[in-house]
Amino acid sequence: MAGKILVILLIGFLAFAYQAIKPPPPKICGSPGGPPITAPRIELSDGRHLAYKEQGVPKDEAKYKIVFIHGFDCCRHDVVIASTLSHDVIESLGIYIVSIDRPGYGESDPHPQRTPKSLALDIEELADQLELGSKFYVVGFSMGGQVVWGCLKYIPHRLAGAALLTPVVNYWWPSFPSNLSTKSYYDQLLPDQWTLRVAHYLPWLTYWWNTQKYFPSSSVAAHSPDIFKTQDMQLGPRFDGSQEKYRVW
Template sequence: MAAAAASTGNGSPPVGLLVLMVLALAAGWFANAVRPPTPTPCGAPGGPPVTAPRVRMRDGRFLAYAESGVSRDGARFKVVYSHGFSGSRMDSPRASQALLEELGVYMVAFDRAGYGESDPDPRRSLQSAALDIQDLADALDLGDKFHLICSSLGCHAGWASVKYIPHRLAGVAMMAPVINYRWSGLPRGLARQLYRRQPLGDQWSLRVAYYAPWLLHWWMSQPWLPTSTVVSGSGSFPNALDEKNRLMALSTGMFQKRAQAATQQGVQESFYRDMAVMFGRWTEFEPTDLGEAPPFPVHLFQGDEDGVVPVQLQRHICRRLGWVSYHELAGVGHFLSAVPGLGDRIISTLLPGPAGNSSTAAGSVCAY
C-alpha cells in the first residue's frame, strides 16, 4: 500500500509532485519575466558616456546638472528647477534671459535620480527627492536658502521639500503639479469620477503603480495590455496648444529624442520608478497633511484646460492648505513652459524685488 501511494505503479512520479514541479517552473519563469533589467549607469562599463557636469550625493551617487541665467557668484537669487516626467536637466520654465539678467537669477536644473546622466536610486522616495535637492544646493554652494521651481510630476519633489527641508527654502513655485488620485485628503467621489475619465491604459498603469509597482516594467512592455498613453505619447489633450505641441513633437521625432535622453540608463529607474513614487502609496505624508504654513511663499500655477491634472482636485488641495497662492490660468493646458510669457510671470511672482515681488495673497485664485 505504501509503495502504491508513493508512485503511480509504473515508476512515474505521483501526479501531485508533477503539478508542484510545473507550478515551480511557472513561478520561476514569471519571476524572471517580471524582473526589470539591470540599469546601465553613465560612465560604467558598457554604459552611456558622461557629458554633463555632475556632483556627488550623500550616498555616493552622482547628479547631473545644467546652469542658466547669470553666473552663480554674482547672482542675487539662486533657483533650483525640478523637471517633470520624461524631462531632463535641459528643461526650464523658459523665462527670458533678459528677465533673468535684470533680476540677477542663477538657475540650475538637474536630472532627477535615474534620468539622463544622474545615477539611479533604487531606494528613491519622497524624502530622497528632497534630500537630492539639498545635496545639489550644498555641492554648488547655493547658500543657506534658495528658491525652488518644479514642474508636473517633478512637483512631488516640491511637496517633499516643503515637508523635509523647509529651512533651506526661500520660496517655491509649482507648475501644474501632478496629483495622486488615491490621496486620502481628496474627496473620494470626485477623485474616483475624474480617475475614470482617463483613458483605460492610464487607469490601469496607475493601478499597477499603486498595487504592484514591482510589476510595472513587465506590464508596460506588453503590447496586449492597456498601458499609459502619457508614456507612449498617444493620448490627445483638450487644450489646443498642448495638442499642437504633442503632434509636433511626434512628427519631428522630438518626443522620441527626449524619451531616449531621459531613459538612456534604462526606463525602469527613470519613467517607471517615477510612476511608482508618484502614484504609489504615500506613506510618508500627503500634501494636505502639511497643515501649518511654511515660512516662505508657495505658489501653484494650474491651467483650467489641463488634460493631465484635473483642475477640480488642484483647487481642492489649495483650499485645504490655505497658505498656497493659487494661480489658475484661463484657457491654459498642462505644459506651462510652452505658454508664451508665462515663464517670466512665474519668476517675477516667485522672487522678491522691483520686478519680482511675490505679492499674490495666499489662497487667492488668479486668472492669467
C-alpha cells in the same frame, strides 16, 4: 509522475513571472558598457552621482536661485521656465537656474530605494555643494512636483519659495476632497486609470504592467496623442524640437 510534471511547470512559471516583473539592471553612466558622462555631476554622501545643468546669470550675481526638477520622459535639458522666458527677462530679474537629472534619469545614478525624503535631501546636498546659500527656490514640472512636495515636508527651512507646474497628483491623498479626486481620476483615459491602480495597489507589478503587450498601459509612456488638447497639439512640436538636440533613439 504527473505531480512531478506539475511541480516543474510551476517552477518554470514562477521563474518566468519573476523575470517578467523584475526590471533589468541599470546601465551606470561611466561604467563599462554604460553611457558616457558628459554633464557636470556632484557626488552625494552615499556615493551616487547627480548630474546638473546651470543656466541664467552667474549664481554669485543672482537674485533668484532656482532648482528645477524635470518631469516624466525628460531630463536636465528640459527646463520649461528657461525655454519660455526670454534671455532679457532672465538677465533683468537676475535668475539663476540649476536643473538636475532625477535619480535614474539622464546621467544621474539610479537609486532603487529612493523616497520622497531621499529626493529632498539630494536637492539639499546639491544646493550645499553648489553653494546656493541658506535658502533657494524649487520648481517642479509634472512628475517633478513630487520632489517639491518632499522638499516642502523635509527641508522647508531651506526654501525661499516653491512652485508646481502642471503637477501630477496622487488621487489617493486623503487631503483632497473625495468628490474632486474621484471625478478627476475617472476623467482620465481608461488605460491610465488601470496604470495608476496597478502602481497604487500592486506596485511590484508596475514594471511588468508598463512593458507587457496584452493590455494598454500608460498613455503618457506610449506618447498617445489622445491625452492632448488642441492647444497641446499645437505646442507639442516646439517641445519635441527642443528634445531632438540630445535624444538618442
